[in-house]
Amino acid sequence: MNRLLQGYLARSIRRGNLEIVDAKGRTHRFGDGSGELVRIRFKDSRTERKVFLNPEHELGEAVMDGGVVFERGRIYDFLDVVLSNTPSTLPSAWSRFVYRWRVLTRRIRQHNHAVASRRNVAHHYDLDGRLYRLFLDSDRQYSCAYFETPDSDLESAQLAKKRHLAAKLLLKPEQKVLDIGCGWGGLGLYLADVGGVDVTGVTLSEEQHGIANERAVERGLKDRARFHLKDYRALDESFDRIVSVGMFEHVGVGHFGEFFGKVARLMKPDGVMVLHSIGRFDGPGDTNSWIQKYIFPGGYIPALSEVLPVIERSGLKVTDIEILRLHYAETLKAWRERFLERRDEALKLYDERFCRMWEFYLAASETAFRYQDMMVFQIQLTRSQHAVPLTRDYIYEAEARLREQERERGIGVPSPLRLAGE
Structure with missing residues (x-):
């Protein structure tokens, strides 16, 4: 698994029972083991990197395209574990930069004539x-x-x-x-x-x-x-x-x-x-x-x-x-x-x-x-x-x-x- 993503999840996911199987088949466990097990699998390392760099956009696309597969639990169960632990934190400096840039340029996208x-x-x-x-x-x-x-x-x-x-x-x-x-x-x-x-x-x-x-x-x-x-x-x-x-x-x-x-x-x-x-x-x-x-x-x-x-x-x-x-x-x-x-x-x-x-x-x-x-x-x-x-x-x-x-x-x-x- 991408080391930066693994480190971020290890620091952030304190509660719950999350397993992530990376592109090489290795299983990484996060949380305190409470609640129902949620397990997802990354199909490839490229998807891992993209999700880490820009989770707000790339996670949804990975789910749609099958780059992320849910082996235990559904989409909601995964989001519930992650967001209940990390309510407002983006994992990388790049993702935070992307968000700030989008705030600055939002009027262009919202020009609703x-x-x-x-x-x-x-x-x-x-x-x-x-x-x-x-x-x-x-x-x-x-x-x-x-x-x-x-x-x-x-x-x-x-x-x-x-x-x-x-x-x-x-x-x-x-x-x-x-x-x-x-x-x-x-x-x-x-x-x-x-x-x-x-x-x-x-x-x-x-x-x-x-x-x-x-x-x-x-x-x-x-x-x-x-x-x-x-x-x-x-x-x-x-x-x-x-x-x-x-x-x-x-x-x-x-x-x-x-x-x-x-x-x-x-x-x-x-x-x-x-x-x-x-x-x-x-x-x-x-x-x-x-x-x-x-x-x-x-x-x-x-x-x-x-x-x-x-x-x-x-x-x-x-x-x-x-x-x-x-x-x-x-x-x-x-x-x-x-x-x-x-x-x-x-x-x-x-x-x-x-x-x-x-x-x-x-x-x-x-x-x-x-x-x-x-x-x-x-x-x-x-x-x-x-x-x-x-x-x-x-x-x-x-x-x-x-x-x-x-x-x-x-x-x-x-x-x-x-x-x-x-």
Whole structure:
């Protein structure tokens, strides 16, 4: 094994039970022997060197291409041992230099003008829709769920997320609501149905656009929920309420001012917005290069220290911030387990390399939220500080009313014949 890599792992892996078989067939043991054994094998010494020099990128590629093989345990088990021991340390001076250089040049990769934004969205969200049905909940919520209790399942946690957001929006019947980055329409349809509001959703994904409108027709909500294939920057209406969930991560740090400036112009004087986004605890950084290449080109997870100054300059007022810490880790765990249960179906849609890539994506994302300073924030924004009540009691009161309305409409009632995403 590469001596520098071996030395780094020996110093770092204090807990757990990890074995690495190097390219010459020699077994190296790390950790205190606690927990289930995880064993990986490097197929060749070149892969060992590449992973040591740039683990953030090369480990994912080695997994995809078969340069790293998992003999005991799966991808998640390996990442869990390594990252729980080494939460934020890159092993080599070269890998640290590469990361610093990427931070300095990140605005180039995140230059998300209209054409680039549509291309980047298509890369991920216009994959075969059957893939997402394998692991998402029945409403196709592809963002952090809200686990109200430790025993909440994915379905109830995703419904709780929609309810929580609706409560923060202070909805009133017939209000005009904008959903920026509406996905497959689940949140917009919930707001139209349970909240009794008029919803306009925008997305850059052709796949999501078509399905969202089909669902509006199927649920008899096409007159109250309309979804457009449009960039939010092209809108010129005024809205009482604005919500954006899981879209801000695709804006790019150089476009934050453009985003909040547009929101301020779209929001009525007494309007309210809730922004739900992945964030980072540890300050400004850069997107993992493997994630940027294979999963979310043009994406960036911001720190609050980068977001709040831009909000202030836009003239908007922050009236509430909530940090969801491990909720996304639990969401990703559910997605990963559901994906693995139906991996054979994913293999029929794509190929083995894609399936290894997708499993690595879900496992790496989950461990990032457990050990690498990732979180989710929800920021409530207004133009007037008089637009929301003085205390947060209204959120819980609204959630109670929404639960009652859900029961009246049969929302959240499980169907014994329903499979994930169907």
